[in-house]
Amino acid sequence: MVKTLKDFDFSHKKVLLRAGFDVPFNDDGTIADDKRIRASLPTIKYLLDKNACVIIISHNGRPKGKFVEKLSMTKVGERLEELLGRKVKKLDDCIGAEVKRAVDMMRPGDIILLENLRFHKEEEENDENFARELASYADVYVNDAFSNCHRDHASMTGIPKFIPGCVGLLVEKEIRMLSLENPRKPFVAIIGGAKADKISVIRNLLKKVDKLIIGGVLANTFLKAEGFDVQSSKCDRESFDVAKEILSEHKDKIVLPTDCVVADEFDEEAKSRNVGVDSIPEGWMILDIGEKTIEEYKKTLETAKTVVWGGPIGVFEWDKFANGTREIAEFIAKLSATTIIGGGDSAAAIRKYGLEDKVDHVSTGGGASLQLLAGNELPALKALE
Secondary structure, rough: OOOOOHOOOOOEEEEEEOOOOOOEEOOOOOOOOOOHHHOHHHHHHHHHHHOOOEEEEOOOOOOOOOOHHHHOOOHHHHHHHHHHHHEEEEEOOOOOHHHHHHHHHOOOOOEEEEHHHOOOOOOOOOOHHHHHHHOOOOOOEEEEOOOOOOOOOOHHHHHHOOEEEOHHHHHHHHHHHHHHOOOOOOOOEEEEEEEOOOOHHHHHOOOOOOOEEHHHHHHHHHHHHHOOOOOOOOOOOHHHHHHHHHHHHHHOEEOOOOOEEEOOOOOOOOOOOEOOOOOOOOEEEEEEHHHHHHHHHHHHHHHOEEEEEEOOOOOOHHHOOOOOOHHHHHHHHHOEEEEEEEOHHHHHHHHOOOHHHHHOOOOOOHHHHHHHOOOOOHHHHHHHO
16 A cells, blocks of 8 residues: 555655656746646645655656756746745756755755756666665655656656655545546546557446447547448557457447548648548548537436546547537536546646636546556556555
8 A cells, every 4th residue: 555645754854755847848948837836736835834855856858868958947946936935946956966965954844856857867767876866865755746657767666665655645636536446326438539558448447437438549440340431530450359359348338429520631621521430431531529429428428427538539639620529528527427537638628628627637647547547557656565
């Protein structure tokens, strides 16, 4: 069992907080979306209230072991300082003599933000000496970087070998919401998007759900497996056999599109029309669900007490093909059910339509949430057991 913040006395302790501050930047170097910084504020405030010295570590982007100025944590530190209303001392490295000196001088309530972990290749290599040096700065390790919990990296799985650790409030909530141990029934899941690794999510959810709605490229794959000619629609060919097997075993639970919005090319301004899945014009491709399918999906969802949504239903980045994703997102937001949105594109869709505050949980991790929904163990959580 993974320990939580309540299992430790943090008073006058140095705490190494692994945060998930992997944020996108605008062209002018400003932070485009600070949601991941905001997501760890409750844990940071908890530690400060307990009179801890807080040393924050994180990565940003993929600098491949080299210093990349635009991926520095400097702007993150400035934004964190604004959000907390107190001083955050940002250092120019994450290991070395300067870091040790600064940490040794810390007093309870102090906050230090170390430089991007991935400026050192040893982070992604899970180098033991790198993890040992990071661990040497603190008494306790706290993992609040859910978005990185599926990574076997030094700051995620290496540090807990050297000092005791636990999960922060964000990771604790993510585990609670995404483990789906006792979901209220009826339980309906929507799985969309394109990734083939969602097949394992579908397999795991079928053990728990009453209905499973499939959308996006995955739906094309299942439609083709059912014998429909999806023409030029994108499919995951490697999953055909598995899709056929799943359909033969769980056809009563699976809800597929009956009509769709098709386009004559993959382009934002392409010609489009609404057709049945059995009458897609030659050479055309499915880019969204159709009007009839939207109503069928809503009917499946209207009595649900638990809804999990992972992956968009169409090419929602283009307004012309976003209707299905938008309609279903807005419908979910009105339900009197526990509503859980996986990270990645489905989280982006919920934010695009301003619905983040109208659902119960929007995950901060795409890959990590997929792994939990698939019933897989997350390496960073295993390391804390």
